[in-house]
Amino acid sequence: MAENKESQSKQQEEPRIGVYICHCGLNIAGSLDCADVAKFAGTLPHVVLAQDNRYTCSDQGQAGIKKDIKEHKLNRVVVASCSPRLHEPTFRKACEEAGLNKYLFEMANIREHCSWVHLHDREAATEKAKDLVKMAVAKAALLQPAEEAEVPITRKALVIGGGVAGIQAALDLADTGYRVYVVEKEPSIGGMMARIDKTFPTMDCSICILAPKMSDVGHHPNIELLTNSEVTEVKGYIGNFHVKVLKKPRYVTKDCSACGECVKVCPIVAPNEFDVGLAIRHGIFTPFAQAVPSTYIVDMNLCLNKEGVIVCDKCIRACERQAIKFEMKPETEEIEVGTIIVATGADVFDPSVLPNYGYGKFPNVITSLEFERLINAGGPSGGHLIRPSDKQIPKRVAFVQCVGSRSDKAGKLYCSNVCCMNTIKDSLLIKEHWPDTEIYVFYIDIRAYGKGFEDLYKRARGEGVVFVRGLPAEIKEDKKTHNLWLIGEDTLKNEVYKIKADMAILSIGLEARKDSEMIQRMLTLSRNQDGFFLEAHPKLRPVDAATGGIFFAGCAESPKDIKDSVTQASAAAARAGILMAKGKVTVEAITPVVFPEKCKACGLCVKVCPYNAITLNKEKKRIEIIQAACGGCGTCAAECAFGALTQSHFTDDQIIGQIDAVTEHDADKKIIAFNCNWCSYAGADFAGVSRMQYPPNVRIIRTMCSGRVAPKFIERAFARGAATVLVSGCHIGDCHYINANYQTQKRVERLWKKMEQSGLNKERLQLLWCSAAEGEKFASKIREMKSTVDKVKPEEIEKAKEVFKKALEGT
């Protein structure tokens, strides 16, 4: 309470702002004049101290801030350095340690948004940095201290996906002592690893090392395994997720002893998906011998017994333990968990979209996954590599690399990470069984980057595997013998090759799962342009999702091998464990504030809230906010026409303060950009990290969501003579706040209409959907808008001022 009183008293005091301009070595100081910016900052209202230093984030730098807070009685701190997404927590902590409420700290991003993107225009970069500092100071003067609410964390975890990553994460958490739910879509856990024959680079038997772990998951007292199940709904927030899991019936109870008598009598057959269709299975089956749980399952799409009518009872009669129950129904289990680990894995590329390789047409062209099943002793051919056309063992085998990877024509742009080493391993496996086999590997680059990888590559070359640089342009087939001809260019020898092979193995890449979109929406996650889930920070928070309490493991985040998947899974388990061990978490104080005297109980805010966190009390004619359910997007505050709602730490006054600061001088040369924290601000950061150069006219104002951008902000920018305004958010469907950016779109469209009706050039207001990975998209938008800025005539600026002048009233 004492702290509370203190912060309240500070709020009433005259602001005393300390400004620190960081050089960041030469990262900032190399492209702009930090001393000049500091000098300028000293002239700004309320600033009592302004200095530049080499590394503000260093211990020394932080100690300086702490000292100044005490000595100079600073009650607001502004640091102009890197992105707040990187170091805001660092400086907030420093402020707190010096007794200053952390919400009295503000950052100006003069690195990612200034020095790094204007490397060659020192003067303009310095001017822009001054503007950014001025905006931050304007906001800082209006900052209010805030106390964060504490939320308890349920000490249970959910792992989505039962591949090796999910298995490892579940075991680590369960061994730590937390209750874990593992939800797997397929009838058995094991995932991709269970289908692979050997692992590289050690040539361990894949299922032999995985099966004990699978069994541990099945028997662990802390793990509840839900196979043949799907997560259908996730509600709640960090520490308090309410999850609905649909448990599809197996039609076989746990009494099943896996004796297999039922399979013998089942009259229905179909291709076994586990073996990529290379073997058959029956209507009642187990996907593979080591399946966990070992309980059999009835495929209801095949079974003759539909809608409760027992037409065929052969399996029922064959089952001694009476474990087959066709009356089983789907069930929905509701579980409460504190953390979620997403380990949903990846799909493989389907090479039938590449007509030149003839996959699906020529029987002897197979994929690397089909190869794994063929070479596997537990597979359909009992470990004999046989040609599908005549079941003979091939004498000449060709591997084609990068099928579906590293291609801008067909497939994906990225490298799938595992295929090079997988092929080298496969070639050695063939050599081990049939040493006389001639093996050709057609590649672009061999990427043997990991521990022990180069040795394996060397070994393969030593065993006589021929590596040819240059992918075949085409595979042709001899229709009689089904032998293949691979035709292409050897780019090392500069000559065309035409090589005959008995069998060709397409080394297919990994791609994001097709159902990733569903998981993304349920958990409000982001994905990169390749479709994989996006981590909170690529270097320093590689397993955290941007959404609190959610972590990634395995190929869901990017293609990776088994070792990396397991490493990441243990990391994710540790990260989730940290939260659960603490047992509570504080949530950012960015929830809405209501001014009841202004509220007309119109209910508009209730409608736009993506979290249903606002309820309308009709009797009392006022709204009520459930703070714990609020996500903090601020779209309610933007929707309120009466100014009865605002968002803490992103108040109307603060944002207007920033707009006014930036439009004070040369507004007609500027682009005022509103970027959402999660996608477009991060995208602009990414442009900076990648040193993408764009015109220095833009000034970015950060909001948590583009849904926070009230029309009056845009109107005010124009009324104060801004040349152009950019509103930028996450892609529709990818909004960090479920669907708040739909409101952004509506509001911008309404303004476009208004501008058109008033005879204004509506190009001056732009809307951009930009993900955290689309730095270039942001940069090119700014280049495009710069040309609009150049074209806008002074009379147009004046006209816009006239049209929007109402926006200047009432603040």
Place this chain on the structure above:
Amino acid sequence: MPERIRHAALDKETIKQVKTEIHLIKDECKGCGYCIEYCPRNALEESDEINARGVHPPKVVDESKCINCGFCTAVCPDFAIFVVEKPNEKDEKHAKS
């Protein structure tokens, strides 16, 4: 498993095909059509002929479709249909062992 299946199963010859003979006692049939409607493999359809009771009895469309589930026998109110499984070599061996 999301992959599309492009190759035929290598062990498809090992599938034990059930061979059956469907026996119809046509004159017992009263033409209710239950066997036709309930056959899960759609192995039966109505014939054009008229039996002693003046109705159209069923006829076999494709005997190879039948997997001897016996449901037609179970639903026939007039005991007019039954199926006999033809033994094949493998089965005989299995029975002896």
